[in-house]
Amino acid sequence: MPPPGEGPFELGTDGPTSIVVGVDGSVTAARAAWYAAGLARRQHARVTVVYVAPVSSLAASVPGGSDLEVARRDAQDRAAEDMRRRTAAFAQELGVEITFVAARGDPFTELSRIAEQTRADAVVVGASARAGHRLVGSLAVRLVKAARWPVTVVP
Numbered sequence: 001m002p003p004p005g006e007g008p009f010e011l012g013t014d015g016p017t018s019i020v021v022g023v024d025g026s027v028t029a030a031r032a033a034w035y036a037a038g039l040a041r042r043q044h045a046r047v048t049v050v051y052v053a054p055v056s057s058l059a060a061s062v063p064g065g066s067d068l069e070v071a072r073r074d075a076q077d078r079a080a081e082d083m084r085r086r087t088a089a090f091a092q093e094l095g096v097e098i099t100f101v102a103a104r105g106d107p108f109t110e111l112s113r114i115a116e117q118t119r120a121d122a123v124v125v126g127a128s129a130r131a132g133h134r135l136v137g138s139l140a141v142r143l144v145k146a147a148r149w150p151v152t153v154v155p
Contacts, residue, residue: 015043016121028126046097
């Protein structure tokens with residue numbers, strides 16, 4: 001192997017070309033989105049921003065849903081639409097190809113599914129601020145344990 005700086009010049013990139021980032025409206029998720037966008041800009045990669053609205057146990061147990069569940073879904077839909085608008089503005093401002101996807105369900109399952117669909121080379125998530133996740137395991141820990149992609153956890 002030739003020493004660094006000697007030998008043929010290699011065009012291209014060794015970094016990711018497709019990055020999935022999970023967002024949920026938290027500060028750490030916003031930091032994760034900024035990190036993913038910066039990485040994508042440097043690597044000329046595309047980013048898929050994923051917002052997963054959790055499904056409550058109440059929604060599963062009540063056919064048609066309760067008034068509380070309907071209000072919760074409306075709030076989640078408004079949050080997703082706000083994130084979609086901010087993502088579009090963010091993409092234009094940074095000159096990065098960003099796609100927004102909203103889903104419902106378990107965040108780990110949905111992020112994994114979308115990462116598989118988009119053939120992601122990397123997954124970026126914000127660190128959980130919930131104390132219980134230190135005991136039970138956070139989304140980030142579950143993604144790392146799945147060992148399907150390199151996972152970056154942004155504090």
